Amino acid sequence: MEIVQIVGLGLVATILALVIKEQKPIFAFLLAIASGAIIFYFLIDKIAVVIRVLERLAVQADLNMVFLETILKIIGIAYIAEFGAQMTRDAGQGAIASKIELAGKVLILVMAVPIIQIIIETVIGLLPA
16 A cells, blocks of 8 residues: 555655645745655665565576666666656756666667677577588
């Protein structure tokens, strides 16, 4: 039932932000950032459990841990970039939000290049000469 708490927090923060926004827009924005951070804090334990399960599965499958680490970093970049872009968009800065999203995509591409390279080398090694 943690989702009920998270949604409740989000709704209360939204209502407060709407009320405060008329008088002090900066406080409404700070409230939005704080509520986002609190929601993220609620999820840290869940994220840690998922990471431990994936690590255990990777060890059982005798998978190279570099692949798992890279994939987890890519997922982290995607979530952080999305969170940052949403917060800047909430502040009315759509152009900056777009730049954050672009930076996230470029960093994901950079992180994925070694995996793509290994996949291509493996496929080429399987092809008859």
